[in-house]
Amino acid sequence: MTAATAEPTTDDPQGYSARHLSVLEGLEAVRKRPGMYIGSTDSRGLAHCLWEIVDNSVDEALAGYCSHIQVTMHADGSFEVADDGRGIPVDVEPRTGLPGVELVMTRLHAGGKFGGVSYTASGGLHGVGASVVNALSARLDVEIDRDGRTWAMSFKRGLPGEFADAGRPNARFKKRSGVHEIGRVGKNVTGTRTRFWPDLQIFLKDATVDGPLVMDRMRQTAFLIPGLTIDVRDERGEEPVEETFRFDGGIGEFCTYLAKDPAIVEILRLEGKGGFTETVPVLDDQGHLTPTDVERELEVDVALRWGTGYETITRSFVNVIATPKGGTHVRGFERALVRVLNEQLRATKLLKNNDEDVLKEDCLEGLTAVVTVRLPEPQFEGQTKEILGTSAATRIVAQVVTRELKAVFDNPGRGQKQQLRTVLEKVVGAAKTRIAARTQRDNQRRKNALENSALPAKLVDCRSADDRSELFIVEGDSALGTAKLARNSEFQALLPIRGKILNVHKASVADMLKNAECASIIQVLGAGSGRTFDLNAARYGRVCLLADADVDGAHIRCLLLTLFYKYMRPMLDAGRVFSAVPPLHRIELIKPRKGQDKYIYTYSDGELRQRLVELERRGQRWKEPIQRYKGLGEMDADQLAETTLDPRHRVLRRIRVEDAESAAATFDLLMGSDVAPRRAFITAGASELDMDRIDT
CATH class of the missing domain: 3.30.230.10 (Ribosomal Protein S5; domain 2)
Incomplete structure (x- = not known):
């Protein structure tokens, strides 16, 4: 480390001057900030050091010069990688005057991966892999077979030199630059052997390289380079573990x-x-980039x-x-x-x-x-x-x-x-x-938002919240005005719907929740829908369907019952759904007798004929024409209260599901999407229909 020094001046009250600036040279930066180069100083960083050395041998295999790699994890904590590639150059690099092996081991961004001349495809790119491992090693030995000779060089924490004892990182060390010859080999024998001892001053005490991890990595490499043989030996356990990988089929x-x-x-x-x-x-001929x-x-x-x-x-x-x-x-x-x-x-x-x-x-x-x-x-x-x-x-x-x-x-x-x-x-x-899962999530979110949101503005609520409370689902806004005056606001709530709601038996859950009328009914009742319906959470003791006494009213009741059957079935099972029965006719008597009501209400054409016969037999006259209600809106509040809303006089029809299977079959037949069975049902029953009862 070099530093420029200067005396503090009176203009520098905080004591911060050029002498506080540090310049890290060579491999000092690696030792100072190892995480920048290997990611961390734990087991992951230690494994990365091994991969850097292995990758150099793999690059030789990629270039077609290496067919065998040996990876050894020694019992003393060191790691060794050997290959039969070309061997790291040992001749002197002219610009630095250093042998090639010393250059790549001691200088950052030095190597044969630049310019695409020595390697057309490689994993190493920046020329820092071997030098970083060298900087973070207590000892690193490298041997190269080239030109019929074996060359060797050692390093201690990135500095070149010689150790007095082979294989011991703590042996006496003497600084010395240059590579030296240690033996002879065959002229065609080439390769590189690198062994390094991780520096415990850098790595955590418990940092280790997992044996199976190395096996998996080497197996993976053998898959990727068909014909390459990789031997892995782990000597750290009680018994050495050895495996050989070679796959000619590639990926x-x-x-x-x-x-x-x-x-x-x-x-x-x-x-x-x-x-x-x-x-x-x-790099050009002058050495410039x-x-x-x-x-x-x-x-x-x-x-x-x-x-x-x-x-x-x-x-x-x-x-x-x-x-x-x-x-x-x-x-x-x-x-x-x-x-x-x-x-x-x-x-x-x-x-x-x-x-x-x-x-x-x-x-x-x-x-x-x-x-x-x-x-x-x-x-x-x-x-x-x-x-x-x-x-x-x-x-x-x-x-x-x-x-x-x-x-x-x-x-x-x-x-x-x-x-x-x-x-x-x-x-x-x-x-x-x-898509189905997404739809289910969207429906659930929509349903949760529906159940948690404020009640709709069109609800005319009641004051009571006990079992007496009743929710009347009223057909049309016109009938709602009359029903407001006729109801008992203590326990009777009103919810108007517009016309015929969605046939939920044929529609999806998403379509049902999108329908404003269906959503309002579920929201007002406040007990959820489908599997999440909680009968005890219902806001009203009973629900009454209040529709006109004509064919359209019957259709609306059928659609509403379909909604309750499919999504609020417990209400039907508990007998808490009713159909209000408004009168169809009103007979106004001329000079009614003492104690006799002036108006007589009938609920069907048959009942009307029967009452008229009785009146005629008793010699009583009535005003013609007899009023036939086209809808609830034609009644005044007193009439609607007396006939339909007042518990003392009204007629309610309880809707029950006694036979679930039969009810399900009926709903499928009458309200399902399959038209053919419904057509057959109508055709078969056409002969039994009383033409006089058709409301036309």
Whole structure:
């Protein structure tokens, strides 16, 4: 660390001057702020150090120079990675005068990943991986086989030198620059062996690398590079654990390994490539970085299959580096997948013209997919490389997936046509389930809002809240005016409805809740609806349906009873729903006898004929024409109170459901959406109809 010093002046009352400014040089910045480079200093950060060294060997495999990698977790807490790649250069780099191995191990942003010359596709980009691990290691040893010789170099917390004892991080150390030869090998033998001991001054005491985690990571890498053999040995337990991974089938085998459910379609491989232009700084002959337009090529390889389950498993990689949080390549894959599946669903008529498009979540249900891309110098978000940021990847991946997936649907292989049809049906089923769930949530929210909101303004409430209280559902605003004067405001409440309400037997729950009249009835009663209906929460002791005594009034009563039967059934079961029976005729007597009422009310044509016969037999005359009520609005308040509302004189018809199955069948027949049985019922009963009773 270097610092510029200066004496404080009288103009600096807070004591803050240039001498308080620090300049971190070399690897000091890494040791001062390790989280910036490896994410954390716990087990996750320690594992990241191991991945940095492993990824260097994997980059050699990607370039075609490495076929075998050995990863060893030693009992003393150190980690070793060996490969048969080309080996880190040991010759002197002219600008710094340092051997190549010392340069990449001690200088940030130094390596062979810049400019796309040594590596056309790699996971390392910034040239900080090996140097960061070196800075955070109490000891790091590296051996390189090149040119028939074995070269070695050691470091202590990033400083080059020599240890007096091999394999001990606490051995006496002497600073020394340069690489030295320690043996001879065959001329064609090449490779790199790196072993490091994490610095306990940096990492937490309980930081460790989980053995199964390393096994999974190495298995994953072997899947991604067909033909690469990876040996993993864990010597930290009582017994060493060893595994070897090699998969010649690539990501197709990986997809099968990841899947947890039976397949409904065989593995689909979608491969292709595309080019794009990128402006990047490139080293010129003078060693200066100059912005240059570079033509890039991006290779796409996707394996996917749908299974019978519902879980989605997606793994994405860039140059074998996992991108657990996705990025532009995954975005392009998902867009193309949704677009192609929607097109196929429309083409096969599984989606009608007025149906909604399926969404990403529908297409991904039961899908297992591995999305890989390879390109030089990808742009990641941060050193941890969890998200790909190269914008061109979205377009190229989408183009490749669209083209290749369409080709699969247009020219299916033998036995594949039915499999693809099953996939489309699964996607449509997922969309229907999602829409149904959304509708259910919306209905529940609407119902909760309805039940919790204020009572409608058109309700004419009563003062009492005990079992005597009655709610009259009145047909029409005209009848409401008369009923207001006729009612007993102590215990009789009025709720007007306009005309015929919705036939809820044929409508959905959503349509029912949207209907203003149905919503008002449920809201005023205050006990909920459907399964959530609570009879004890009802605001009124009984409900009375007050409609005209004609065919339309009968229809309105039938529609109201349908609403109660389907959504407020406990009210019917408890016998708390009634139908008020208003008179149909009024006979005005001429010179009524003593004690006889001047008006006689009848409730049907048959009753009218019978009463007229009786009056004629007794020699009593009546005023012609006999009044026939066309509606409740024609009655004055005294008449309505006397005949329909006053408990001392009125006639109420209790509505009960004695036989639930028979009642359900009747509602289905008369109010359901199936027309044919209703037509047959009407036709069969036409001969029994008394034509004189038709109200025309």
